[in-house]
Amino acid sequence: MIDELRRLREEALDAFASARDVGELERLRVRYLGRKEGLVSGVLRRLGSLTPEERPSVGAAANRARKLLAEALQDRLSEVTAARPATERALDLTLPPRRKWRGTIHPVSQVIDDIWRIFQSLGFARARGPEVDTEWYNFVALNTPLDHPAADEQDTLYLAPGLLLRSHTSPVQIRTMERYPPPIRILAPGMVYRRDTYDATHTPAFAQIEGLVVDEGVTFVDFKATLAEFARRFWGPGTQVRFRPSFFPFTEPSAEVDVKRVIVREDGREEETDWIEIMGAGMVDPAVLDNVGYDSERYTGWAFGMGPARVAMLRHGVRDLRLFYENDMRFLGQFT
Numbered sequence: 001m002i003d004e005l006r007r008l009r010e011e012a013l014d015a016f017a018s019a020r021d022v023g024e025l026e027r028l029r030v031r032y033l034g035r036k037e038g039l040v041s042g043v044l045r046r047l048g049s050l051t052p053e054e055r056p057s058v059g060a061a062a063n064r065a066r067k068l069l070a071e072a073l074q075d076r077l078s079e080v081t082a083a084r085p086a087t088e089r090a091l092d093l094t095l096p097p098r099r100k101w102r103g104t105i106h107p108v109s110q111v112i113d114d115i116w117r118i119f120q121s122l123g124f125a126r127a128r129g130p131e132v133d134t135e136w137y138n139f140v141a142l143n144t145p146l147d148h149p150a151a152d153e154q155d156t157l158y159l160a161p162g163l164l165l166r167s168h169t170s171p172v173q174i175r176t177m178e179r180y181p182p183p184i185r186i187l188a189p190g191m192v193y194r195r196d197t198y199d200a201t202h203t204p205a206f207a208q209i210e211g212l213v214v215d216e217g218v219t220f221v222d223f224k225a226t227l228a229e230f231a232r233r234f235w236g237p238g239t240q241v242r243f244r245p246s247f248f249p250f251t252e253p254s255a256e257v258d259v260k261r262v263i264v265r266e267d268g269r270e271e272e273t274d275w276i277e278i279m280g281a282g283m284v285d286p287a288v289l290d291n292v293g294y295d296s297e298r299y300t301g302w303a304f305g306m307g308p309a310r311v312a313m314l315r316h317g318v319r320d321l322r323l324f325y326e327n328d329m330r331f332l333g334q335f336t
């Protein structure tokens with residue numbers, strides 16, 4: 001048995017020396033030094049079969065072998081871990097992975113981008129205007145006298161007399177038409193501001209997207225067809241569009257545009273949604289064209305204003321608008 005122990009010791013030392021990593025050394029520890037199945041323990045367990053005279057010396061030899069091997073293993077373990085680069089040494093493979101936070105595009109910006117891509121392919125250009133604007137651009141040029149109730153409805157935040165945070169993106173219509181002659185085909189996304197309470201469906205600052213088309217011979221048919229085409233491309237071919245009569249001072253006639261979408265339920269069946277209002281729109285009022293110096297006898301046009309946060313709520317089934325604006329990464333990080 002002494003010979004057996006000696007062989008075991010040599011074999012184990014060789015194996016330790018050629019082991020290359022922690023995992024291999026751990027397997028060797030179990031093989032030679034494990035309490036239950038280990039080979040050294042195996043020898044100790046057989047001490048009972050020896051004569052009482054032989055037992056102490058074999059037992060002592062086995063314990064020495066165990067101690068020696070444990071030390072050799074520890075030494076080799078230090079060598080193997082020291083040989084690895086520092087970063088790898090600190091690696092604990094049992095920890096859950098830490099994924100790098102790269103950031104995502106805000107869900108409302110994603111909607112704006114998707115809407116933009118559709119109108120871009122229909123020949124629209126992108127336009128922008130200032131968020132701080134004058135009463136002229138925000139109201140008066142848009143055929144909205146300051147004492148008109150529509151000006152109250154969009155009661156905005158004044159920075160100085162006559163100077164305000166725009167309450168809609170429609171001033172971009174005026175600014176664009178002042179600078180460029182027809183034909184006009186623009187999409188103008190941007191932030192707008194109103195004195196609204198902060199609740200599940202209102203925020204005092206929100207995004208809007210304005211669309212404007214002005215040219216010779218533009219009719220209500222172009223208006224309806226373009227918006228229906230947009231809706232089908234955005235929500236799918238089964239989408240229906242409805243134009244409800246409405247009022248805006250800068251369009252005549254005016255409409256609220258509703259969509260009825262087809263959604264695929266979890267069980268695979270298709271279902272029609274209720275009608276949902278997505279935008280205000282209409283044929284550009286001739287008075288607005290006159291205000292920018294266009295010949296309203298020659299040119300006609302149509303326009304719309306849409307809330308992309310509303311669209312994002314529909315898209316993701318989000319019930320509270322405020323979630324989009326509270327900058328909680330646990331929420332925003334889900335829209336990759």
Ligand code: PHE
Nearest residue numbers: 168170280281282303304305
């Ligand atoms: N500016 C209107 C609003 O904010 C929306 C609109 C835009 C309506 C263009 C008609 C045409 O309520």
